[in-house]
Amino acid sequence: MEKRNCPPSPSPRSTEKSGRDLRSGDSNGGTNTNSNTITRGEKGVNVQVILRCRPLSDEETKSNTPVVISCNERRREVAATQIIANKQIDRTFAFDKVFGPSSKQKDLFEQSISPIVNEVLEGYNCTIFAYGQTGTGKTYTMEGGGTRKTKNGELPTDAGVIPRAVRQIFDILEAQCAEYSMKVTFLELYNEEITDLLAPEEPKFPVPEDKTKKPIALMEDGKGFVFVRGLEEEIVYSAGEIYKILDKGSAKRRTAETLLNKQSSRSHSIFSITIHIKELTHEGEEMIKIGKLNLVDLAGSENISRSGARDGRAREAGEINKSLLTLGRVINALVEHSGHVPYRDSKLTRLLRDSLGGKTKTCIIATISPSVYCLEETLSTLDYAHRAKNIKNKPEVNQRMMKSAMIKDLYYEIDRLKQEVFAAREKNGIYIPRERYLQEEAEKKAMTEKIERLGVDLEARDKQLVELKELYDAEQLLSAELGEKTRQDPEKSLVDCAYNLRAELENAAADVSGLFCKNRFGISAQGLKESVQKLKILHGSVFWRNRVRKQITCYNELQCSLSKQEERLAHFAKKQREGHLRAVEASRSISKITAGFFHSLDIHASKLSSILEETQSVQNQQLLDLEKKFEECAANEEKQLLEKVAEMLASSNARKKQLVQTAVGSLRESAVNRTSHLQKEISTAQDFNSSVREKWGVYMEETEKNYIEDTTAIDTGRSCLAEVLVECKGKDKHGCTTVEERRGFTFQPWQRKHGICGFYRQDRNRNQPIAARSKLSSAVSSTLENIDVANKALLSSIDSSLKLDHDACANIGSILTPCHEEMRELKGEHQSKVVEITENAGKCLEEEYLVDEPSCSTPRRRQIDLPSVESIEELRTPDYDELLKSFQESRGSWKQANGDMRHFSQAQEPTSRSLEIQESLS
Numbered sequence: 001m002e003k004r005n006c007p008p009s010p011s012p013r014s015t016e017k018s019g020r021d022l023r024s025g026d027s028n029g030g031t032n033t034n035s036n037t038i039t040r041g042e043k044g045v046n047v048q049v050i051l052r053c054r055p056l057s058d059e060e061t062k063s064n065t066p067v068v069i070s071c072n073e074r075r076r077e078v079a080a081t082q083i084i085a086n087k088q089i090d091r092t093f094a095f096d097k098v099f100g101p102s103s104k105q106k107d108l109f110e111q112s113i114s115p116i117v118n119e120v121l122e123g124y125n126c127t128i129f130a131y132g133q134t135g136t137g138k139t140y141t142m143e144g145g146g147t148r149k150t151k152n153g154e155l156p157t158d159a160g161v162i163p164r165a166v167r168q169i170f171d172i173l174e175a176q177c178a179e180y181s182m183k184v185t186f187l188e189l190y191n192e193e194i195t196d197l198l199a200p201e202e203p204k205f206p207v208p209e210d211k212t213k214k215p216i217a218l219m220e221d222g223k224g225f226v227f228v229r230g231l232e233e234e235i236v237y238s239a240g241e242i243y244k245i246l247d248k249g250s251a252k253r254r255t256a257e258t259l260l261n262k263q264s265s266r267s268h269s270i271f272s273i274t275i276h277i278k279e280l281t282h283e284g285e286e287m288i289k290i291g292k293l294n295l296v297d298l299a300g301s302e303n304i305s306r307s308g309a310r311d312g313r314a315r316e317a318g319e320i321n322k323s324l325l326t327l328g329r330v331i332n333a334l335v336e337h338s339g340h341v342p343y344r345d346s347k348l349t350r351l352l353r354d355s356l357g358g359k360t361k362t363c364i365i366a367t368i369s370p371s372v373y374c375l376e377e378t379l380s381t382l383d384y385a386h387r388a389k390n391i392k393n394k395p396e397v398n399q400r401m402m403k404s405a406m407i408k409d410l411y412y413e414i415d416r417l418k419q420e421v422f423a424a425r426e427k428n429g430i431y432i433p434r435e436r437y438l439q440e441e442a443e444k445k446a447m448t449e450k451i452e453r454l455g456v457d458l459e460a461r462d463k464q465l466v467e468l469k470e471l472y473d474a475e476q477l478l479s480a481e482l483g484e485k486t487r488q489d490p491e492k493s494l495v496d497c498a499y500n501l502r503a504e505l506e507n508a509a510a511d512v513s514g515l516f517c518k519n520r521f522g523i524s525a526q527g528l529k530e531s532v533q534k535l536k537i538l539h540g541s542v543f544w545r546n547r548v549r550k551q552i553t554c555y556n557e558l559q560c561s562l563s564k565q566e567e568r569l570a571h572f573a574k575k576q577r578e579g580h581l582r583a584v585e586a587s588r589s590i591s592k593i594t595a596g597f598f599h600s601l602d603i604h605a606s607k608l609s610s611i612l613e614e615t616q617s618v619q620n621q622q623l624l625d626l627e628k629k630f631e632e633c634a635a636n637e638e639k640q641l642l643e644k645v646a647e648m649l650a651s652s653n654a655r656k657k658q659l660v661q662t663a664v665g666s667l668r669e670s671a672v673n674r675t676s677h678l679q680k681e682i683s684t685a686q687d688f689n690s691s692v693r694e695k696w697g698v699y700m701e702e703t704e705k706n707y708i709e710d711t712t713a714i715d716t717g718r719s720c721l722a723e724v725l726v727e728c729k730g731k732d733k734h735g736c737t738t739v740e741e742r743r744g745f746t747f748q749p750w751q752r753k754h755g756i757c758g759f760y761r762q763d764r765n766r767n768q769p770i771a772a773r774s775k776l777s778s779a780v781s782s783t784l785e786n787i788d789v790a791n792k793a794l795l796s797s798i799d800s801s802l803k804l805d806h807d808a809c810a811n812i813g814s815i816l817t818p819c820h821e822e823m824r825e826l827k828g829e830h831q832s833k834v835v836e837i838t839e840n841a842g843k844c845l846e847e848e849y850l851v852d853e854p855s856c857s858t859p860r861r862r863q864i865d866l867p868s869v870e871s872i873e874e875l876r877t878p879d880y881d882e883l884l885k886s887f888q889e890s891r892g893s894w895k896q897a898n899g900d901m902r903h904f905s906q907a908q909e910p911t912s913r914s915l916e917i918q919e920s921l922s
């Protein structure tokens with residue numbers, strides 16, 4: 001077994017020499033081209049290609065059919081094993097997704113199709129089509145294994161892509177509680193004729209199947225979009241309705257038993273779902289989003305001899321292969337970016353135009369069989385699908401329509417229809433609008449021309465037929481006449497005549513011999529006379545005999561020519577009959593001949609394409625050789641040039657490096673200076689802060705001490721005063737009682753005046769402590785009030801100083817944080833700039849100025865980017881003054897740009913604030 005591994009080739013190319021031909025579509029040579037990782041850009045999105053290999057059928061398993069396909073789902077690769085000249089050759093193909101024989105319908109749908117369905121609901125047009133040899137599972141993948149009945153609303157495990165997509169669409173729309181409308185179409189393309197699988201069945205009596213299917217026309221609108229005229233669109237409201245429609249349409253599809261598939265689809269089918277979803281814009285406007293999903297089940301590509309197709313089936317197969325061949329040519333043209341893409345060569349490619357190289361998102365499911373007997377077709381499918389991977393589409397979301405615009409459109413449509421109805425009612429006979437009339441007239445004209453051509457053809461054939469008939473009649477007449485003549489039989493009379501003549505001749509001979517005898521023995525004159533007479537008779541009879549003889553030969557010749565004529569006539573008549581029959585059946589057989597012609601054309605075309613491929617591969621090889629030589633030559637020249645350039649650039653590079661290093665050094669230095677300056681500022685601010693704190697602590701301590709002293713002094717004063725007060729009260733009481741006593745016992749008139757006066761004097765003296773007491777109490781209360789006021793003032797001043805201090809702290813913090821941030825940013829920026837500059841310098845050195853190192857292989861072809869004279873001139877170091885000036889300018893602008901000045905002024909702020917605080921504290 002020979003198994004060689006080649007590195008992934010950048011372009012898919014089959015190399016007979018290599019044992020393993022890994023095909024990969026992406027330009028990096030990698031194999032990961034999953035739709036999610038597809039590069040989207042101006043160039044578009046690659047068509048997604050999925051490969052599915054079916055399991056061996058029961059018969060194949062029973063007959064121990066060898067398996068030649070192995071699928072690596074993880075690596076997304078398929079390998080086909082081929083034996084050529086007793087050597088095993090593995091060919092490996094990479095795809096976007098690979099599903100092996102044991103893969104489930106659910107897995108295929110969830111992994112590959114479900115995201116596409118979501119995109120349809122986002123407003124894209126998407127197409128999924130199945131391509132592959134007959135009997136490889138296209139219909140199984142698209143529609144399912146046949147059991148479409150749902151169990152408790154669940155889909156059966158073998159349900160295919162179509163029912164699952166339908167279910168997903170309805171599930172999502174219902175979950176979103178969306179307002180939507182949905183319509184479906186289902187068409188079949190058979191022998192280049194389109195029929196509507198949803199068209200109502202009109203005929204009431206049984207007619208052959210082919211007659212019930214009316215072909216419908218494929219039209220192009222003014223913008224080049226293709227549409228099928230009169231295609232039935234069914235509005236649907238549930239998944240169940242779609243399943244019914246699918247069943248109805250599928251049952252109408254043309255299927256037949258082939259050697260490769262018991263129920264082989266003989267036509268291409270396209271099932272389309274169009275969804276209109278209502279959505280609200282931010283402004284509250286109602287918009288209609290439109291998405292379309294096309295699900296295409298292609299008829300099987302097949303080898304006519306292996307599929308056992310004959311007569312009608314062979315023609316079918318020829319047509320199928322023809323449309324698939326055009327599909328292949330379209331794919332090739334798209335991949336090779338050739339100017340002309342032959343979309344118009346078949347109806348299938350016209351219908352799929354937007355899905356191949358258009359604005360639609362497309363996914364191809366290529367199906368293959370693992371059997372060794374299908375290897376040839378499998379390789380062809382793999383090639384086909386692999387090539388299709390390189391088609392790029394440019395998907396666009398369908399323009400959302402304002403609901404009002406859509407309603408307007410519908411009104412317009414209704415108006416148009418109303419006009420038609422009105423026109424038809426008002427006029428005598430049938431009346432249609434001008435455009436329709438012109439269109440139909442054009443169609444009619446084309447039809448008339450076609451009919452005329454056919455009429456002329458028919459006339460010519462009729463003429464030919466009449467001529468042939470005339471000729472035939474003339475020949476018939478001639479042959480009848482000759483027959484009549486032959487029937488009369490003159491032969492017998494002639495023979496009789498001949499016999500008579502012979503007898504006479506015999507007699508005459510006897511007479512002559514008698515005469516001779518007589519003459520010798522003396523014959524008389526009379527005898528002589530008689531003899532002369534007899535001789536005359538004899539002479540006559542001899543003459544007649546000669547004539548008879550001549551007549552006999554003439555007769556024989558006539559006979560001979562007659563038989564020849566008869567033969568010729570019979571032959572001619574036969575030919576005429578054949579010609580007549582041919583002429584009668586000419587119109588019927590012409591289609592057969594055409595079919596044969598097309599078939600042979602197909603064969604020739606496929607031969608030609610294979611020859612073309614061969615030629616292409618040879619040319620490719622030659623081109624490769626040329627390219628190689630050219631690259632070698634270019635590499636040498638490049639090397640020499642690069643050496644020179646490298647020398648030239650080495651010095652300038654060193655200078656540049658020096659320049660860069662100096663610039664970086666100065667930048668670093670300025671950064672360090674700025675950092676140290678900032679740090680100094682921060683430390684000054686911190687010192688100031690700590691000194692303020694210290695002072696504040698001392699002040700607080702002193703204030704507290706004073707307060708405590710004051711409070712204790714007040715307390716002692718208060719207690720002293722209270723004691724004095726108590727003492728005064730006691731004395732006052734005692735004084736009062738004494739006065740009362742005296743008033744009672746010594747009241748005399750002469751003494752009364754003195755006594756009263758004395759009493760009043762005494763009383764006045766006794767009133768002195770009361771006044772003192774009131775004075776004292778008022779002094780105490782005023783002192784207390786003063787103390788309270790002082791306390792309050794002190795407390796408020798403490799509060800305000802605390803607040804000021806807090807504010808000052810906060811200010812310092814707010815100044816410090818941005819300063820720190822700025823510092824960090826500045827540092828980071830500097831570092832990243834330094835790294836960037838170093839990297840760029842390194843890259844520049846490596847990529848542009850270093851001479852290629854010898855790698856013993858042809859260097860990659862590339863464009864040499866020669867530096868211009870100006871750029872070299874720019875490398876010169878400018879004048880010192882100029883440099884200084886530009887540096888200062890740049891520094892100034894840089895300062896402004898970075899808000900440097902602002903920071904600086906902000907940095908000054910704390911000082912003035914701290915002064916304020918100091919003032920307030922003092």
Ligand SMILES: Nc1ncnc2c1ncn2[C@@H]1O[C@H](COP(=O)(O)OP(=O)(O)OP(=O)(O)O)[C@@H](O)[C@H]1O
Binds near residue numbers: 101138139367
């Ligand atoms: N992945 C699969 N798993 C199980 N059975 C499969 C699978 N693929 C195909 N089959 C079976 O193979 C048979 C042929 O499949 P199907 O009719 O889908 O082929 P086809 O490619 O559509 O053929 P045609 O082009 O002739 O219509 C069916 O009986 C189907 O059930």
